[in-house]
Amino acid sequence: MLSREAYDCYVAAFNAKDYDAVADFYVDPPLMTFFGVEIRSRQALKDFYAFLHEHVNESARVLNFAASETLTAIDAIIRVEGIKPLTREALDARGLHGFFPIAVGEVQEMRQFIFYTINNGLIERVECALAPE
Template sequence: MLDRAGYDRYLAAFNARDYDGVADFYVDPPHMEFFGIVITSRQELKDFYAWLHDNVEENVRVLNFAASETCTAIDAIVRITAKKDLTRAALDAKGATGFFPITAGVVQEIRQFIFYTTRGGRIEKVECALPPMALETV
């Protein structure tokens, strides 16, 4: 089970940009599909987040948390601050077709529901959903 204490350790590694530490929370190979991105290996996971965080600052604030033996569910605010312009063309070229374009210096707060399928306390699959009107530019 990925309980709240374990998730907090995962989130601390994520927010610290410790991609090896983040990858350690996943089964090998991981399977993630969100907003056009598909990740099927530990290296793809590390490469994607290195690319993303080269372009934006990203921080996750948990609003609600639930966990069972096979699922951890998060209701969160994801705060994105653009370091560089990310155009529609640049996002599409990376396969991030469901991401929102953003201009350097702009801050977006996005409410997300993140569902982690877990096996043996490790993340096996990640799915994300946005409620209607989930994006707010701050």
């Protein structure tokens, strides 16, 4: 189970940009699919977030949390703030077609539903969806 306490540790590692610690929460290899991105290795996970967080500060505010032995579900507001221009061209070059460009100082907030499939206490799969506006 990925309990609320463990999830808070995961988010703390994520916010600290400690991608090795983040990856330790996952089975090897992980499977993440969201907004047209598919991540299938520990290194791909680290590379993706290193690139993204070079351009934005990202944080999550959890609204609702539910967990069982096989699933942890999060309802959260994800906030991203541009710290370096992230252009459509840069996103497309990395295959991130489902992501939005963001300018320095621009803030985007999105309500997301994040589902973590759990296997022996580790994250096996991540799936995300945006709430309709």
